[in-house]
Amino acid sequence: MTAHSSRLLAWCRPGFEGECAQELAAHDAAAGGGGFARAARGSGFVEYVSDNAAAIAGRWRHLVFARQLLRVIGHAQQMPVRDRLSVLLPIIEGDPRRWCDAWVEAPDSDAARELAPLCRGLNAALVAALKKQQRIDRGSRWRLHLGLTATDAAFVAAADVGETAPWPGGIPRLRFPRQAPSRSTLKLEEALLVLLDDDERERWLKPGMRGVDLGASPGGWTWQLVNRSLHVTAVDNGPMDAGLMASGLVDHLRADGFRYRPQKPVDWMVCDMVEQPSRVAARMAEWLAEGWCRYTVFNLKLPMKKRYDEVEACFAILREAVARPLDLRAKQLYHDREEITVFARLGTAGAR
Numbered sequence: 376m377t378a379h380s381s382r383l384l385a386w387c388r389p390g391f392e393g394e395c396a397q398e399l400a401a402h403d404a405a406a407g408g409g410g411f412a413r414a415a416r417g418s419g420f421v422e423y424v425s426d427n428a429a430a431i432a433g434r435w436r437h438l439v440f441a442r443q444l445l446r447v448i449g450h451a452q453q454m455p456v457r458d459r460l461s462v463l464l465p466i467i468e469g470d471p472r473r474w475c476d477a478w479v480e481a482p483d484s485d486a487a488r489e490l491a492p493l494c495r496g497l498n499a500a501l502v503a504a505l506k507k508q509q510r511i512d513r514g515s516r517w518r519l520h521l522g523l524t525a526t527d528a529a530f531v532a533a534a535d536v537g538e539t540a541p542w543p544g545g546i547p548r549l550r551f552p553r554q555a556p557s558r559s560t561l562k563l564e565e566a567l568l569v570l571l572d573d574d575e576r577e578r579w580l581k582p583g584m585r586g587v588d589l590g591a592s593p594g595g596w597t598w599q600l601v602n603r604s605l606h607v608t609a610v611d612n613g614p615m616d617a618g619l620m621a622s623g624l625v626d627h628l629r630a631d632g633f634r635y636r637p638q639k640p641v642d643w644m645v646c647d648m649v650e651q652p653s654r655v656a657a658r659m660a661e662w663l664a665e666g667w668c669r670y671t672v673f674n675l676k677l678p679m680k681k682r683y684d685e686v687e688a689c690f691a692i693l694r695e696a697v698a699r700p701l702d703l704r705a706k707q708l709y710h711d712r713e714e715i716t717v718f719a720r721l722g723t724a725g726a727r
């Protein structure tokens with residue numbers, strides 16, 4: 376039997392369990408392992424079993440389809456409705472770690488939505504029990520996770536806070552800014568939050584910088600840049616939001632985003648054009664290779680089938696066309712549907 380310590384739990388977008396499993400298997404294989412996934416379509420999570428699990432447990436940042444990646448300690452089943460902790464605590468007590476915090480989560484699936492109130496109640500009871508046992512240590516690098524998959528079943532798992540998503544369920548809860556022209560503004564906000572760290576956001580997104588937004592109408596992505604006091608050239612044949620134009624920080628150009636090139640290099644280029652992903656990837660590579668921008672965030676809309684292969688093919692296009700070290704980061708964000716969001720710049724990622 377495989378030990379619990381060799382299991383991982385990944386939260387993902389419901390419907391993308393196959394891609395998440397494929398990606399975990401690819402990382403496992405690259406690290407010399409050969410595990411397998413247990414995944415039910417639509418469940419919003421993947422359980423991955425491998426003797427090599429420890430080697431890939433820290434790879435959340437490098438995974439496109441996993442919103443979170445946790446190390447499974449145990450699995451609680453048939454928890455009594457009135458006293459779930461009677462089953463959970465013995466599993467938790469079997470692990471010697473002290474925890475900086477404990478989160479009770481459920482998958483992001485329709486079926487699991489009704490577990491939310493239970494998660495909240497159980498979270499409070501769990502933290503109280505751990506405090507009583509003096510198992511909470513705010514300085515610990517480990518966070519305890521309970522992944523509730525049914526009212527009577529849960530994964531018990533651990534997360535190293537330095538290498539996992541700092542949001543329950545791997546989902547940053549963002550509030551829609553009232554002045555923003557479209558909901559897709561949240562996609563760029565989430566991308567900047569998830570794909571960059573605090574230090575990078577501060578250094579790479581400075582007031583007075585210049586940006587280009589390809590496929591900008593009505594202006595949700597442009598708004599994010601303007602909100603950080605960047606000057607933006609918004610390229611789209613569609614109209615831009617009047618309030619955003621009144622900021623004085625936006626030039627609207629009615630032009631083809633696949634042909635436009637800036638007269639002078641800019642700091643940022645963002646692109647939300649709905650097009651074939653390989654075409655977008657090739658165009659983004661051209662911007663980087665030509666030095667037209669230093670940083671880029673763009674969307675790749677995924678096809679119906681072979682979505683993982685398509686992502687790999689697009690990354691290959693980018694790497695090949697740029698032909699220099701490329702810092703490439705990508706996630707299927709909470710605000711992404713049948714798509715992923717990519718950050719890229721010339722250079723190596725380094726220790727993030």
Ligand SMILES: C[S@@+](CC[C@H](N)C(=O)[O-])C[C@H]1O[C@@H](n2cnc3c(N)ncnc32)[C@H](O)[C@@H]1O
Binds near residue numbers: 593
């Ligand atoms: C999903 S919308 C962009 C929404 C925008 N990011 C926002 O936050 O409000 C895609 C936009 O891409 C534009 N678009 C598609 N193909 C284009 C092209 N070749 N050149 C310029 N814009 C294009 C469309 O007109 C559309 O406004």
